[in-house]
Amino acid sequence: xxxxxxxxxxxxxxxxxxxxxxxxxxxxxxxxxxxxxxxxxxxxxxxxxxxxxxxxxxxxxxxxxxxxxxxxxxxxxxxxxxxxxxxxxxxxxxxxxxxxxxxxxxxxxxxxxxxxxxxxxxxxxxxxxxxxxxxxxxxxxxxxxxxxxxxxxxxxxxxxxxxxxxxxxxxxxxxxxxx
Amino acid sequence: xxxxxxxxxxxxxxxxxxxxxxxxxxxxxxxxxxxxxxxxxxxxxxxxxxxxxxxxxxxxxxxxxxxxxxxxxxxxxxxxxxxxxxxxxxxxxxxxxxxxxxxxxxxxxxxxxxxxxxxxxxxxxxxxxxxxxxxxxxxxxxxxxxxxxxxxxxxxxxxxxxxxxxxxxxxxxxxxxxxxxxxxxxxxxxxxxxxxxxxxxxxxxxxxxxxxx
Numbered sequence: 001x002x003x004x005x006x007x008x009x010x011x012x013x014x015x016x017x018x019x020x021x022x023x024x025x026x027x028x029x030x031x032x033x034x035x036x037x038x039x040x041x042x043x044x045x046x047x048x049x050x051x052x053x054x055x056x057x058x059x060x061x062x063x064x065x066x067x068x069x070x071x072x073x074x075x076x077x078x079x080x081x082x083x084x085x086x087x088x089x090x091x092x093x094x095x096x097x098x099x100x101x102x103x104x105x106x107x108x109x110x111x112x113x114x115x116x117x118x119x120x121x122x123x124x125x126x127x128x129x130x131x132x133x134x135x136x137x138x139x140x141x142x143x144x145x146x147x148x149x150x151x152x153x154x155x156x157x158x159x160x161x162x163x164x165x166x167x168x169x170x171x172x173x174x175x176x177x178x179x
Numbered sequence: 180x181x182x183x184x185x186x187x188x189x190x191x192x193x194x195x196x197x198x199x200x201x202x203x204x205x206x207x208x209x210x211x212x213x214x215x216x217x218x219x220x221x222x223x224x225x226x227x228x229x230x231x232x233x234x235x236x237x238x239x240x241x242x243x244x245x246x247x248x249x250x251x252x253x254x255x256x257x258x259x260x261x262x263x264x265x266x267x268x269x270x271x272x273x274x275x276x277x278x279x280x281x282x283x284x285x286x287x288x289x290x291x292x293x294x295x296x297x298x299x300x301x302x303x304x305x306x307x308x309x310x311x312x313x314x315x316x317x318x319x320x321x322x323x324x325x326x327x328x329x330x331x332x333x334x335x336x337x338x339x340x341x342x343x344x345x346x347x348x349x350x351x352x353x354x355x356x357x358x359x360x361x362x363x364x365x366x367x368x369x370x371x372x373x374x375x376x377x378x379x380x381x382x383x384x385x386x387x388x389x390x391x392x
Contacts, residue, residue, distance in 0.1 A: 018195050025190035032182055053185055058392060060189045062332035064196040065261060078262035082334040143192060158188045 010072035129164030252346030260331025317351025344382020
């Protein structure tokens with residue numbers, strides 16, 4: 001990471017804090033590449049993409065804590081490090097049961113596309129995530145419309161969709177094959 | 180969800196944000212603290228023998244120790260809500276301050292109360308009341324700092340939580356000090372110390388659960 005590069009990132013973040021979506025989109029694109037490299041050196045390959053997305057959401061939610069008068073790099077590195085440690089702790093808490101030899105290997109596509117099962121799956125999410133996913137992903141409302149209907153901010157709707165879908169994927173992944 | 184989709188989602192509909200300022204947070208906390216102290220004194224909760232107590236070295240020992248500890252711990256906590264600032268140095272200062280206070284208290288005790296029986300000097304019944312009052316008085320500061328911590332982005336969540344607990348505890352003890360009629364250093368160290376340790380540990384244990392980001 002070059003100094004002029006991080007100076008540019010700091011300027012883009014300052015613009016994003018003022019509501020400049022274009023600068024923010026460019027910044028996120030470059031940060032994603034940086035985070036991919038950062039986590040690739042620190043996490044198992046299967047965890048890298050999730051860690052990058054979580055960190056991008058954290059950067060988005062906490063962008064008001066960046067002080068434009070100060071260098072961008074320490075702020076970015078601190079957030080990335082925090083999410084890395086958080087993930088390491090989560091990995092430490094996860095159970096590492098041995099998979100049985102008889103475990104099925106069929107995919108879950110039919111289950112996921114089943115409307116009835118999908119409704120059951122969504123019911124396992126937090127109410128705010130359920131609302132956001134139902135309105136935007138199933139009923140076709142825009143994020144702004146969902147925001148108006150639920151009282152959640154647009155950013156929160158997006159975050160709830162993202163986290164809810166991730167949670168759904170985890171639930172599907174953990175479901176036994178005979179479901 | 181692909182990262183590209185996520186980036187588009189995050190960037191679309193971006194709204195301006197109000198920047199976090201440690202100075203503004205500090206001023207808000209300071210104002211709240213002064214309001215709490217003023218209300219406490221205006222309600223008549225101050226010791227009647229204040230003028231006499233001010234002649235005792237233990238009065239100034241308590242005042243300076245608790246005031247400094249509260250300032251150091253609260254400043255450490257507020258600063259650490261910035262992800263790029265670690266609270267470790269501030270916590271070390273607070274520990275150094277606590278150790279120094281113990282030494283000074285021991286010196287005062289050696290010159291004033293060395294001959295009294297230890298258990299009688301602890302006054303258990305009064306001590307438990309003091310402990311309860313101190314914890315109660317620490318709650319406004321604890322709540323205010325927790326709100327600020329949730330809005331900030333502490334990258335060392337557990338240490339920040341400890342600083343929050345310690346700062347709130349020291350401030351609660353500082354406010355209570357104005358109505359506490361006990362000047363025995365042993366009593367002060369035991370009950371005030373216990374109140375601070377319990378509140379700090381409670382903050383360290385509970386706050387990380389509600390400030391995850």
